[in-house]
Amino acid sequence: MTTSYLPPVPPSDPGPGAPVRLTARRPADLLAAVPFLLGFHPEESLVALLLQAGRVLLTARYDLGDHAEAGVADLVEQHAPSGVVLVAYCADAVRGRAALQEEVDRLDRSALDAGVELVDVLLVDGRRWWSLACTSGCCPSEGSPYEPGEHPLSAEAVWAGLVARPDRAAVVATVAGPAEEDWPDLRRRVRRIAAGLDRRTRTDRQDALGRAVVAALPRLDAADGARAAGPGDDACLELALLVRDTLVRDVACALVTREDARRHLALWQEVLARTPPELAAAPLCLVGVSAWAGGNGTLLNACCERLGELDPTYPMGRLLTDVSRRALPPAWWDALADGLRRDLGLQG
Incomplete structure (x- = not known):
């Protein structure tokens, strides 16, 4: 499991080492922020973002095959967030959907009964992304282009000195x-x-x-x-x-x-x-x-x-x-x- 925390909100006149605040208003914004929250671009992963008062409290990543054993529900119980966003990164969209549904079912039996909101459930296949929680019909059935490197938030993060390495192996190196x-x-x-x-x-x-x-x-x-x-x-x-x-x-x-x-x-x-x-x-x-x-x-x-x-x-x-x-x-x-x-x- 990989976990990362969002730094505190910076002061009004931050110094050179001050924490950085990124603002995500839409799913595409959040997907652009995830690599900077983790420090690398995830692949074949389940990512859970625990939210508190509209901010990311904790970002946890599991290898896609390991998430069932570890369980997002345990982290939700430990940290008592107000909301959760689940993201599956999987080249096989069918497998990614199944992993997300498995985790949603597990949360339904525990955390969501305690009043934790499931804010969104997102699937990324490397080229496109889908919101599986969207019921209004606003999201195209063929998905939306996944281009985090082209997103303005990515440029903002890089300008602020944040790093998203190509993969976890690059962090280990x-x-x-x-x-x-x-x-x-x-x-x-x-x-x-x-x-x-x-x-x-x-x-x-x-x-x-x-x-x-x-x-x-x-x-x-x-x-x-x-x-x-x-x-x-x-x-x-x-x-x-x-x-x-x-x-x-x-x-x-x-x-x-x-x-x-x-x-x-x-x-x-x-x-x-x-x-x-x-x-x-x-x-x-x-x-x-x-x-x-x-x-x-x-x-x-x-x-x-x-x-x-x-x-x-x-x-x-x-x-x-x-x-x-x-x-x-x-x-x-x-x-x-x-x-x-x-x-x-x-x-x-």
Whole structure:
């Protein structure tokens, strides 16, 4: 399952890292927004959008064959939205309709009885889309053209710095780390840098981590183009070595706020892109925390999958996997981060 949350409404004078608000008034608008809510263009998927007060609270995606086992109804019960939109993306329109009907029947037996409105049921075959909830005859029987890339809302989202990758595999690739042929050189650098760091006390290393993060953030833009402005190889490897110690890593976690999550995400993605696999667990967790705090459930899920491959016993990886599985909203990070800051003496 993939889950993502819409960021809060931005202030009247948003800064460069402020959340983005997209307005969808018609089904075609919503279909153009879905790839940006998920972070990629879905295929062979069932997508559920949970609405609250006219806003998207949560976007969940299932592989089309897995949705029955996972169940949208469980998410509806957990988050108590006011409405739900279901979208099936399936090249086989007959199969897509069947999947939608199965989920509608399941919702009819539970969530809809509790007053949750089924706002729309949409089918996309890659070329055209249909609203299966339309009973007024306004929707053409042959469907409407599906061209999300041509929709004005897509241009608005791209202009605001949002990204919709071609597919989920492209998202997973962003947390894969450096190419294998780069590992020998990176490991040589690691040995040299580690020799100096190991002579420092933990307090010195915590202070060094905090200073490095605070210094790096102003140079990082919220968009994908941040990489050119980020730290170099040695600086990234030093950060990866510093966060090996969980009490140093926790300082980096405590610095993440929901308001600045995208810049923290850009930083730790830079670090991860230069980190050989034996050091990747802690930077992966920091990417995951920043993704969660920023509402990017797709990227959080990708981090959890790679953490499971690298070290399934890594405690923070298991915590993030539980966050992902339970689809906990970013607001939960506020309480966790406050407690972490108190424990580390970073408040006051």
